[in-house]
Amino acid sequence: MPLVLGLEFSGIVTEIGTGVTNVKVGDRVAVEPILYCGHCEFCLRGDYNLCKYTNAGFIGLSDDGGFAEYVVTDVFRVHKLPDNLTLEEGALVEPTAVAIHAVRKSGLRVGQTSAIFGAGPIDWLTNTPCCKKSRCYRNICCRCFP
């Protein structure tokens, strides 16, 4: 079944549901695209990427996404953007978070060499700003072409 793509995106809130208090109409928000239930044991301990009910689906890949004119999503997936971030920068919040998480999980220390396999947006975000911040000695970015 066709769907509207758009995995990494931000937008402006145009309508809110009953009981929503963390955002209001007009707020600029980034949307966390990973689909999770929020109630299973993995979600409750913060490991929602391991949710046992959603199988790591994503808005924009397994459900309609950010290229749609409007997106309806759960309030826990919406994060208000600070005033100093543009909507374009807001669309980079999720891939940047993935990159930072990868660098932290790697145990990379100042002066070490890093190798990034891939040359997509997350790979670039991992290789460039994250490694510059941790002051790696060398960064190697590899991409395989079929």
Ligand SMILES: [Zn+2]
């Ligand atoms: Zn879950």
